[in-house]
Amino acid sequence: MSVIKTPNGYTLDSSGRRVVVDPVTRIEGHMRCEVNVDENNVIRNAVSTGTMWRGLEVILKGRDPRDAWAFVERICGVCTGCHALTSVRTVEDALGIRIPKNAHLIREMMAKTLQVHDHVVHFYHLHALDWVNPVNALKADPKATSALQQSVSPRHPLSSPGYFRDIQTRIRKFIESGQLGPFKNGYWDNPAYKLPPEADLMAVAHYLEALDLQKEFVKVHTVFGGKNPHPNYLVGGVPCAINMDGDLSAGAPLNMERLNFVRARIQEMVDFCKNVYVPDVIAIASFYKDWLYGGGHGAINVMDYGAYPKVNYDKSTDQLPGGVILNGNWNEIHEIDPRDPEQVQEFVAHSWYSYPDESVGLHPWDGITEPNYELGSNTKGTRTNIQELDESAKYSWIKAPRWRGHAVEVGPLSRYTLAYAHGVEYVRNQVDTSLAAFNHLAGTNLDAKTALNSTIGRTLARALEAEYCADMMVDDWNELIANIKAGDTATANMEKWDPSTWPKEAKGVGTVAAPRGALGHWIHIKDGRIENYQCVVPTTWNGSPRDPAGNIGAFEACLMNTPMERPDEPVEILRSLHSFDPCLACSTHVMSEDGEELTEVKIR
């Protein structure tokens, strides 16, 4: 059977030519993608595969729950800190620890700094080369680029013709050297690239500006957490004590100078998002107004746990409220409860793991994982030299999480779809304003649902979320100062630091709006040690293989029915996959419930 109809409404036809992309680059971790294209080079079947497994949760078993944040933080060094934050929340939830207000505000600033940093680096350094052609930038007239810059963002100071001429000269000489470095073997003569040269040059300039600035943004983590990547966290609060005017304030983790330093970095993030990032995305998108592919589940079937409470522990104050939207019905938002065993479940029918009964899904608290690397009978190639995978069998190191059996997308677009549907005023203004700007530049008249349900919509939502997070950080900083001024300098709650104060057994769950989407950790503590630890991460949701019912995940869905200019040059595949900002090291984590010995196979 080469034609399959999936329960979630897709028709998969694998009869056409098979195109394989491995490795998929400009992502975190390792990933493979295979598609079938029809005679018109339109994608009619998509197969997304996670190609790595590290087994961190196996490693966590039996360890001190207060140490877990550092282990899981190393799940990913790109979204650095978001697993650590989720972990301390999970442990605190299990043990009933409430953190001080200052600790909450500091954690919020660290989380939002990560959002801005990660989104900026994603757009400019991982995603931009799907839209921007640096070679074409050599043809630009720097004066035209200057005019374009001043029209799309008059507030950005770096806009003179001389500035762009210098950058063009630098790029020209780099390319003329013949040593193209990261641009080597790119698809620079592919007609999928649509930008005029002046826009390419502007974007290349901002690629370099963003590379210089991102190292400044993360210094917020360095002040609060001591380093970046991988800042330090603490169960019960934050390790950075406050000493504003006391003895030895100068050597204290936080004093007036340190907080001023943080405020300056926040302002850099606000300015860059407003003056460069958001205007760039709108301007670039307007040149791709005819390329509205890549929607898939985006803006249609979406999920998030909700994030950024104004009042900690009060979900009703979330500034990006969560829930689930199905079938594009923005008028009905389902509530989500990560503790409910019927809601979040993971399946392994098409994953390289085995369950006793693979027709059912398991809630993370009951999750089991036994690696089981086996290929289907229609695989082309061998066990250690795969030419083409057989997607009717197991084909990925990623499990398939589902919400009440539904395949949903997570990420900034999901959060923005939910926030728009919830009527969050800030988000509505942002979406409506940027959409109006896009329609004006492109000469189109798209409504929010149409525009957002696309690869471009996903990329726009990420930029808007970065801007929102930067603005929210200003509020957090002001609130921290006000709280200190009111006499509260507490940063940690140590009442339950000592394991002798813990119950014999406890279960907890923690959630975070990670840059790539809804992140949840589940823990089971027994006798002061980790009995079971499970992470269900954004790229597991988005990059999941098929479930037993045959529903395809968000990566596979977004590629469907996209035409390719040249099937041998996967520009369109990369463009849509990158719009999710895939993180494969994150996605492939699983726990062996009973921690059984895993088979050791010697490599020849």
Next chain:
Amino acid sequence: MTETFYEVMRRQGISRRSFLKFCSLTAAALGLGPEFAGKIAHAMENKPRIPILWLHGLECTCCSESFIRSAHPLAKDVILSMVSLDYDDTIMAASGHQAEAIVEEIVEKYKGNYIVAVEGNPPLNEDGMYCIIGGKPFVEQLRYATEHCKAIISWGSCASYGCVQAARPNPTRATPVHKVITDKPIIKVPGCPPIAEVMTAVVTYMLTFERMPELDRQGRPKMFYSQRIHDKCYRRPHFDAGQFVESWDDEGARKGYCLYKMGCKGPTTYNACSTIRWNEGTSFPIQAGHGCIGCSEDGFWDKGSWYARLTDINQFGIESNADAVGGGVAAVVGGAVAAHAAVSAVKRAANKGEE
């Protein structure tokens, strides 16, 4: 093709003045005297750009993320002007077979004259298929790419020691690079991740002086890994005075007292965090109030809780160095490589037996 760094930098709009400033900053970052700035400048005016293949195994990409945080030199200047970063799957434009073709091209074209930088490590269980590149085990790509390289840089604790995925019970049998590739000079730059400016300084040192930095017995550059965090910690006077943080957010925590009793691993960790510090010298973990977790040490994941107090250090008079602790005399590169080669030969023989 045989352009020098200096020519490339000049062409790319960097003034002679900035170039010389860069050279003196480099000298300073390397802990060298100002007289070395001229030497660096001379070297960079007379040498071509070397290709680098930056491979990724089982890892979290924190090393790449750290590298792009480098302030002196800036990451963009390293990438555009100093080396030719021809393969790095985190940032390269090409994917799939266009990406794989680059590895083949560099190996063929620059035989013996390119560097392989490795982030992460190969898992050896399940025929290596816990990490798949181009349909094949990562370990195959690693072997192929390193066969004709000049030297290997093992970035971070994953490539150097195994790091988190190799923590007990190491389910994938994640294996550090030097246990798989045994016949090449390897520079270990441990840390999870290493400090950005340490990473770029190691690269710049090699380009400038055309040699590997002097390594300690474990294979780490002595210039950055000879001192314990504790030796140069700004809180050291509090340790000596017996002033300790006793509980998080107590009076001592607010006064910046020593974190030894909170489990700080600074006294047993060799790294430059307390001297060079992180993110352009902004801070480091102890300054931000949390103890060192020892992330640049072999097997640090399995040496007890972050919060368990060290019991194996001398309270006073800590004056031993990395080499003494390592149990041997530091070898210069030649010696290290020779010793390495001898070990390699034995290992190769052993491997042959298995085959």
